[in-house]
Amino acid sequence: MKKFFVVLPALAAALMVISGCQRESGGASAGGDVSRGMDRRIVMGYSQIGAESEWRTACTNSVKAAAEEWNIELIFSDAQQKQENQMQAIRSFIRQKVDIIGFTPVVETGWDAILQEIKDAGIPVICVDRQVTLAAGKNQEDYITAFIGSNMQAEATKAAQWIVNYMKTTGNTKKKDDGSTDINVAILEGTTGSGAQVGRTEGWNAEIAKYPNYKTIFRQTGNFTRAEGQQVMEAWMKSPQANDIDVLLAQNDDMAIGAIDAINAAGKKPGTDIIIVSIDAVKGAFDAMLRKELNATIECNPLLGPQVMDTAVKILNNQPVTWWVESEESQFDWTNAEAAYPSRQY
Numbered sequence: 001m002k003k004f005f006v007v008l009p010a011l012a013a014a015l016m017v018i019s020g021c022q023r024e025s026g027g028a029s030a031g032g033d034v035s036r037g038m039d040r041r042i043v044m045g046y047s048q049i050g051a052e053s054e055w056r057t058a059c060t061n062s063v064k065a066a067a068e069e070w071n072i073e074l075i076f077s078d079a080q081q082k083q084e085n086q087m088q089a090i091r092s093f094i095r096q097k098v099d100i101i102g103f104t105p106v107v108e109t110g111w112d113a114i115l116q117e118i119k120d121a122g123i124p125v126i127c128v129d130r131q132v133t134l135a136a137g138k139n140q141e142d143y144i145t146a147f148i149g150s151n152m153q154a155e156a157t158k159a160a161q162w163i164v165n166y167m168k169t170t171g172n173t174k175k176k177d178d179g180s181t182d183i184n185v186a187i188l189e190g191t192t193g194s195g196a197q198v199g200r201t202e203g204w205n206a207e208i209a210k211y212p213n214y215k216t217i218f219r220q221t222g223n224f225t226r227a228e229g230q231q232v233m234e235a236w237m238k239s240p241q242a243n244d245i246d247v248l249l250a251q252n253d254d255m256a257i258g259a260i261d262a263i264n265a266a267g268k269k270p271g272t273d274i275i276i277v278s279i280d281a282v283k284g285a286f287d288a289m290l291r292k293e294l295n296a297t298i299e300c301n302p303l304l305g306p307q308v309m310d311t312a313v314k315i316l317n318n319q320p321v322t323w324w325v326e327s328e329e330s331q332f333d334w335t336n337a338e339a340a341y342p343s344r345q346y
């Protein structure tokens with residue numbers, strides 16, 4: 001029996017390691033045994049997709065810091081971009097009977113069965129940053145209690161509008177948009193099938209369709225990482241069409257930053273020969289804008305932790321929550337980047 005009690009915690013710890021879960025302290029020493037706004041200390045299982053970008057790191061830090069602040073015990077799992085790791089982590093949260101689950105789905109589809117399992121276990125779910133798409137006839141609102149994140153379509157619409165306006169008023173070293181000359185665009189997309197890639201592609205396609213002289217000459221995934229953004233851009237810069245690229249749209253800042261290195265290495269001037277716009281507004285993008293290598297970035301707010309914890313407490317107190325409160329976001333370019341830089345938090 002004694003052996004059983006020695007082995008059991010070790011086994012639980014081993015299972016946590018296997019499923020990539022990590023128990024965060026959640027500030028118990030400071031906050032005692034009660035979570036903020038609750039009459040007891042609550043446990044949240046949180047499945048993050050990985051650490052692919054500066055944005056993602058800021059998001060993870062925000063969630064962990066907010067859990068500390070709310071004195072919520074956080075069981076955090078890093079899925080390393082794999083949906084099966086997220087499933088494993090979520091199943092371990094169900095087994096551990098957590099009070100609430102937070103998760104960012106790496107891709108939109110494939111969640112029907114596990115969401116049903118969570119529902120059957122009576123555990124509320126908060127979806128963070130990216131949404132899911134369920135089988136026809138099913139609504140995510142029936143399985144997910146709240147969504148906290150950005151409007152991905154709107155971000156790409158803003159990017160398209162910024163580009164069209166800039167190409168009309170300023171242009172690159174080769175041309176200005178007179179409404180009939182072809183403007184050739186290269187697009188670095190995020191992780192294929194992710195809410196961010198799907199939404200941003202839809203938003204871009206819908207807006208740019210209004211301008212038939214905009215032609216997409218390259219489109220490939222860079223998986224939201226700096227390294228892949230650089231690799232893909234390197235290949236494009238070696239292709240016979242390299243000189244035709246007027247504009248680069250990167251679906252996140254990290255890929256744009258990688259691409260900037262590739263453009264410089266190819267002897268072209270990023271920001272002047274090729275106009276570059278991306279999404280996120282992380283510090284690295286501000287550095288690139290101050291060097292005049294990135295033209296603009298559209299903000300996607302990763303500081304979602306406080307909203308996640310606040311919503312969790314409301315849900316567990318049976319208070320009404322709005323299913324989706326869209327993040328308020330801004331956009332930055334060479335006209336306002338320098339002034340905004342000192343107050344940026346990520």
Ligand code: AHR
Nearest residue numbers: 053055056196224252280
């Ligand atoms: O889902 C949000 C996107 O994912 C961010 O734009 C990107 O940087 C991240 O990796």
